[in-house]
Amino acid sequence: EKAAGGYEILESKVLAPNFHSIKIKAPDMAKYAKAGQFAILMANEKSERSPFTIIDWSAEEGWVQFVFEEVGRSSAELGSLSKGDFLASASGPLGTPFDFSNFKEGQKVLLMGGCYGIAAIYPVARELKKMGVKTAIAIEASTSFMLFFEDKLKTVADEFIVLTRDGTKGIKGGCSNVYEKRGGEFDAAIAVGCVFMMKQCSKFASKTPLSLCSLNPIMVDGTGMCGACRVSLDGETKFACVDGPFFDLGKVDFNELAKRRTAYSLLEIDAMPRHLH
Ligand code: FES
Numbered sequence: 001e002k003a004a005g006g007y008e009i010l011e012s013k014v015l016a017p018n019f020h021s022i023k024i025k026a027p028d029m030a031k032y033a034k035a036g037q038f039a040i041l042m043a044n045e046k047s048e049r050s051p052f053t054i055i056d057w058s059a060e061e062g063w064v065q066f067v068f069e070e071v072g073r074s075s076a077e078l079g080s081l082s083k084g085d086f087l088a089s090a091s092g093p094l095g096t097p098f099d100f101s102n103f104k105e106g107q108k109v110l111l112m113g114g115c116y117g118i119a120a121i122y123p124v125a126r127e128l129k130k131m132g133v134k135t136a137i138a139i140e141a142s143t144s145f146m147l148f149f150e151d152k153l154k155t156v157a158d159e160f161i162v163l164t165r166d167g168t169k170g171i172k173g174g175c176s177n178v179y180e181k182r183g184g185e186f187d188a189a190i191a192v193g194c195v196f197m198m199k200q201c202s203k204f205a206s207k208t209p210l211s212l213c214s215l216n217p218i219m220v221d222g223t224g225m226c227g228a229c230r231v232s233l234d235g236e237t238k239f240a241c242v243d244g245p246f247f248d249l250g251k252v253d254f255n256e257l258a259k260r261r262t263a264y265s266l267l268e269i270d271a272m273p274r275h276l277h
Helices: 027-032 073-079 122-130 150-154 175-185 195-202 254-270
Strands: 007-016 019-025 038-042 050-058 063-069 089-094 108-114 134-141 159-164 188-192 210-214 230-233 236-239 246-248
Touching: 019 073, 027 050, 027 063, 027 089, 038 063, 050 089, 050 122, 063 073, 108 122, 108 175, 108 195, 122 134, 122 150, 134 150, 134 175, 150 159, 159 175, 175 188, 175 195, 188 195, 195 210, 195 254, 230 246, 230 254
Parallel strands: 108 134, 108 188, 134 159, 188 210
Antiparallel strands: 007 019, 019 063, 038 050, 038 089, 050 063, 210 246, 230 236
16 A cells, blocks of 8 residues: 555565565555556666566455566565565556457467566466366476476466476476477467567467467556557557557567667666675
8 A cells, every 4th residue: 555655565475586476565456457467666766667467466355466587676676675665656557458358268278488477477377267268378497496386377277388498397498399389279379478488489479360478668657658668560669558568479579679678678787786786
């Protein structure tokens, strides 16, 4: 709640090296949150405004959960907060909720998650499963100890596939290998993760009648006013904060997205206080 100078952290956990989960008290956000939406969080008044997918929430208990990777100053600041601390600001839910009207009972959907996407596919998978859609969830990480959320994802998966780049757990490789080999079995595929992972998956977008990804570019206002989050789809400009975050996987210009993100992360790392370097 806004009282006492911000939003109280109810739980803070390290899921894997550099990956954190926080639950914050935010009854209004919890009441209106829908799968696929995000919030812009600021650890303190001076933090960057960064978007984070809403992973889980409870309207009854008034909390929302976020999972993020520590990649720069703003996420490091968030990661340094503990239970009982307060976030300066949390605006949301933002973005267009995931469109479930494209899905029907009995369909088969492949959900692919890497990095924070391992957590971000959870609310979408949960809703699809509730609708009677058969969910196959594939998650990837560089190595076994970077995996997380496995038990939680299994509760919403009809099939669960683990991949590691170094082969230390599950199948050796990435989600795109599953999409390439088995894409034809599915009515839709959804990829959420780092730009590299989604770009790999996008090569096989034509394997399924519907293919989607969730984009997480730089955002400032989160309301379609500043243009910071613009992305190109088949040459058309869209704003991820209001038109997304979900877009047609086969149409996104991932090279442009990667360039814009890299430019940003260098600035972010520069902005980190010395003690965090
Ligand atoms: Fe400003 Fe999307 S964040 S337009």
